[in-house]
Amino acid sequence: MYQSPATYGLDLEPLKSTISLPYQLTPGRATGTFLAELAKRRIVASRCRACARVEVPAQDVCSCGSDELDHVELGHQGELRGFTRTPDFTLARVRLDGADCDLLHRLSGAADWQVGMRVQAAWAAEAKGSVLDLAGFELATKTTITKPTPLTEAAEPILSIPTSLTLHFRHAHGPYYGRLFDEMKTAGRILGIRCTKCHSVLLPPRELCDVCYVKTGTWADIADHGVLQAFSIIHLKFVGQTREPPYVYAEIMLDGATTKIIHILEGVDIAAAPRNLKPGMRVKAVWKAERKGSLGDISHFELEAPQG
Ligand SMILES: [Zn+2]
Ligand SMILES: [Zn+2]
Numbered sequence: 001m002y003q004s005p006a007t008y009g010l011d012l013e014p015l016k017s018t019i020s021l022p023y024q025l026t027p028g029r030a031t032g033t034f035l036a037e038l039a040k041r042r043i044v045a046s047r048c049r050a051c052a053r054v055e056v057p058a059q060d061v062c063s064c065g066s067d068e069l070d071h072v073e074l075g076h077q078g079e080l081r082g083f084t085r086t087p088d089f090t091l092a093r094v095r096l097d098g099a100d101c102d103l104l105h106r107l108s109g110a111a112d113w114q115v116g117m118r119v120q121a122a123w124a125a126e127a128k129g130s131v132l133d134l135a136g137f138e139l140a141t142k143t144t145i146t147k148p149t150p151l152t153e154a155a156e157p158i159l160s161i162p163t164s165l166t167l168h169f170r171h172a173h174g175p176y177y178g179r180l181f182d183e184m185k186t187a188g189r190i191l192g193i194r195c196t197k198c199h200s201v202l203l204p205p206r207e208l209c210d211v212c213y214v215k216t217g218t219w220a221d222i223a224d225h226g227v228l229q230a231f232s233i234i235h236l237k238f239v240g241q242t243r244e245p246p247y248v249y250a251e252i253m254l255d256g257a258t259t260k261i262i263h264i265l266e267g268v269d270i271a272a273a274p275r276n277l278k279p280g281m282r283v284k285a286v287w288k289a290e291r292k293g294s295l296g297d298i299s300h301f302e303l304e305a306p307q308g
Contacts, residue, residue: 012181012293015171025161030058032157033071038134039127043074044151045099053100054148071154074098075146076121080137083113094119094137098148106136118143129158176205179219185293190222192257200258225284225304226254231277233270246270252283252301261295267302281305 027035034044034057045056050066056074061067078096085091090113093102107113108122118140127133173181176193180203183189193205196217200209209216229251237245243264250265266286268277282304291297 012173012178012185015169015173015294017169017171019167019169021165021167023163023165025163026159027157027161028060029157029159030060030069030071032159033151033154034058035129035131035133035158035161036155037073037151038131039129040155041076041121041123042151043076043096043121043134044154045072045074045096045148046070047072047148054098055101056096056099056103071151072098072148073151074148075144077140077144077146078103078119078137080107080113080115080117080119082115083107089136092119092137097145105131105134107138108136109138111139130161176207180205181293184295184297185291188224188287188291188297190224190254192220192222192259194218194220201256203254203257203259203261220256222257223255224287224298225282226252226257227279228265228277228281228283229253229260229279231265231273233273248273248277250283250301263295263298264300265302266300267306 030046037044043056044058045054046058046060046062046069047054048062048064048066049068049070051062051064053062053064054072054074055062058071059069062069074096075098078094078099081093081095081102083090083092090107091104092107092113093104095102107119111117119137120140122135122138124133124135180191183191190203191205192201192203193216194201195209195212195214197212197214198209200211201220201222202209202216203222205216205219207216208214231248231250234245234247234249248265248268248270249262251260251262253260265277265283283301284304285298286300286302288297288299
C-alpha cells in the first residue's frame with residue numbers, strides 16, 4: 001500500500017542516546033583560591049593595584065587589564081540587584097559590600113524577593129570544593145556592613161574540577177530510516193534505495209547517493225542473507241559496549257545491496273575464527289522474536305554453512 005514518505009516511522013520510538021563528555025574545568029589561580037576558601041566560609045575577591053576595582057570571584061586579571069591584583073576577603077552580606085526564577089532555583093545578582101561587580105549565585109529560602117533587599121551568605125553544611133559550598137544567599141537577619149580586608153593565609157587554589165557534560169538526544173528517523181525500520185518491524189523485510197545514476201542499492205536508504213550526489217529513486221528489496229566481507233575479533237572492553245568480549249564484528253554485504261552493514265557474527269569458535277573465517281563466506285540474519293523497528297531487530301548473523 002502506498003504511504004506518503006512523511007508518514008513512515010511515526011509509530012516508532014525515537015532513537016534515544018546519551019553523550020557524556022567528562023572533562024576537567026580549570027578555573028585559574030584566583031578563582032581557584034575563591035573556590036578553595038569557600039570551605040573556610042570566606043568570600044575572596046581581587047583588588048586591583050592600578051584602579052582599586054574589587055571583583056568577586058577573585059580574578060587573575062582586572063577588567064582594566066592590569067594583572068597586579070591582591071586577594072581581599074569580603075563580608076558575607078550585600079544587596080540583591082536582580083534575580084530570575086528557573087524551574088529549579090532562583091538565580092540572583094548580589095552586590096556584596098565593598099565589591100564593584102555583582103556575584104551571580106542562587107537565592108535560598110522562600111521570600112518575597114525584591115531588588116534592593118539585604119541578603120547574607122547561606123553555607124552548605126559540608127564543603128565539597130565547589131561553588132555550592134556557598135549554598136546561596138538568604139534574607140539578611142540584621143544588616144552588618146564589612147569592608148574588604150587583605151586575605152591572610154590563603155588556601156591552596158583548586159586548579160582543576162572534574163566535571164561532565166551530559167547530552168540526551170532523541171533522534172527522529174525521517175522518511176528513509178522510518179520506512180526501513182517500519183518494514184523491518186512489521187514485515188521482517190529489509191529495504192534499500194537505488195541511485196538513479198549509478199544504480200547502487202544503498203543500505204541504510206538515504207536521500208542522496210553519496211558517490212553521485214544525486215537523489216535516490218526507487219526502493220529495492222534486500223535479502224537478509226549475504227556475504228561476509230571482513231571481520232574483527234573484539235577483545236577490548238570499551239565504553240558503551242553492548243556485549244561482553246570476545247565477539248566477532250563483521251562487515252556484511254547483503255544480497256541485493258551495494259553497501260555493507262556491520263553486525264555481530266555469532267556461532268563461531270572465537271579461538272579458531274582467525275583461521276576458519278574467510279571473506280566470501282555466506283551468512284544469514286537471525287531475527288529477534290519481538291521486533292521494535294531498528295537494526296537491533298536482527299539479533300545477529302550466523303554462517304549459512306556451520307563452521308567445520
Ligand atoms: Zn584594575
Ligand atoms: Zn549513485
